[in-house]
Amino acid sequence: MAVQPTTPPWTRYVAIGDSFTEGLWDAPDGDGGPDRPDAPLRGWADLLAAHLSTRRQAAGEPALEYANLAVRGRLLRPILTDQVPAAMGLQPDLVSLVGGGNDILRPAADVDRLARDLEAAVVRLRRAGIDVLLGTGVDAAGSPLVKATRSRVGVYNAHIWSIARRHGAHVVDLWGMRSLLDWRMWHEDRIHLTTEGHARVAQAALVGLGLTPDDERWDDPLAPQPPAPRLDRLRGDAQWVRTHVYPWATRRLRGRSSGDTRTAKRPHPEPVTAD
Template sequence: MTTPISDATASATRWSRFVAVGDSFTEGLWDVPDADGQCRGWADQLAGHLSERRTAAGADPLAYANLAIRGRLLRPIIAEQLPAALALEPDLVSLIGGGNDVLRPSVDVDRLARDLEAAVVRLRRAGIDVLLGTGMDSAGSPLIRATRGRVAIYNAHIWSIARRHGAYVVDLWGMRSLRDWRMWAPDRIHLTTDGHARVAEAALVALGLAPDDVAWDDPLAPLPPVPRAQQLRDDARWVRDDVYPWATRRLRRLSSGATRVAKRPELAPVE
């Protein structure tokens, strides 16, 4: 007689092969490096959470690959990373991209959404569960908030795509904790280690699983207001050290990840 499997155990062991695709957000900039010197990031942490739950339930560790490369636009992600992901025969794929596209004022957000939906359809037809993610709310950023309207439209498309095709969505826009600058690296575009950890918890919740940390989206204790002079100095440093190099690469049509390869291109057990 077969012993019934509990709902909790079934959820913990539902996925055995997870592949992450995307850009720097999924590659993991600027989380702490792993044993190989690669930044970990929220997707790596999510894989760790899922693997721990599998082994606790008596199953094999999760097999995981991360194909994301910094600087990638959505179309190259779909053209280059998606076929490689499909070849690995996963049962879960995180597909989060388009952030580099919406930084460009000339972006066609509706076309971006059509490309994303076509990729989701391709994955779902292969029987693969898909995890999408909204863009983050940039209301507090002095320059990036100019993209807020484009991100909001793209987010609306993402929720509609998920509803039509049965995908999961990490609601980054709605995360209260990410409105705190302590969650962000000095470049104000990538997350800190704490930010990545909170997104990994949000991903568990998006997948219908209980978070490991129930306080994953609790706001941090407020800091004293930053003096105006200090804020201006910080903004000037940011423009000099981060905005100017990005704009220069943009004018030269260079990508920060042009010569990089995926950090974890093959499925391997998460220990």
């Protein structure tokens, strides 16, 4: 898609999805994880809304109105059955719909079924005259365990690009972001972005919407670091399993989610101001 430096045409943006869009870990003090349920979260969707609103106001247009209905831990089906109708009820002209990652972490995930359900939601949104921003999955080739999902993510991504082509949707290409291959973009849980990672994804979302990014270096790799000794890497992997993988697996076996008691952080569209 050609990138054009135009004023954003959208007046009301609603973000839906899971922890990725809720903005997990992107708190003012850098600690907005699941063990701090009341931490104020920002995230890439909030940043995207701020970028869009700033451009609109600079062009003399009213501030963008923005709501975020994403809730951590949500599978794709609840996103589509609960959040999509709620988003449509808010009468947006732009919706970002990024989900399916929690499903794909499960070995028995039916990626083709996920894609069919996603496409039905995109059709519903587009028929209502709403522009849609989808997001691909991230390339987890460097993760010791999550890389087992790489083939499923690749198939899902192919579906996403085809869905976007068929229905005129936009796509933020997370798989193609070179900067996200750097583990410094990721929190120690290796699943959620750091503040810097969220900032870069917000820039990629501008590009996905056909707008020029605010920072042309948004996908530049960081300066390389010397490789850690093998023993340190093994110890880090073991610590990651104990601290993050085991609790996640335990919740899954109990049929629970980190977002079971949570509601949307920004359920109603409000103007996004400069601060």
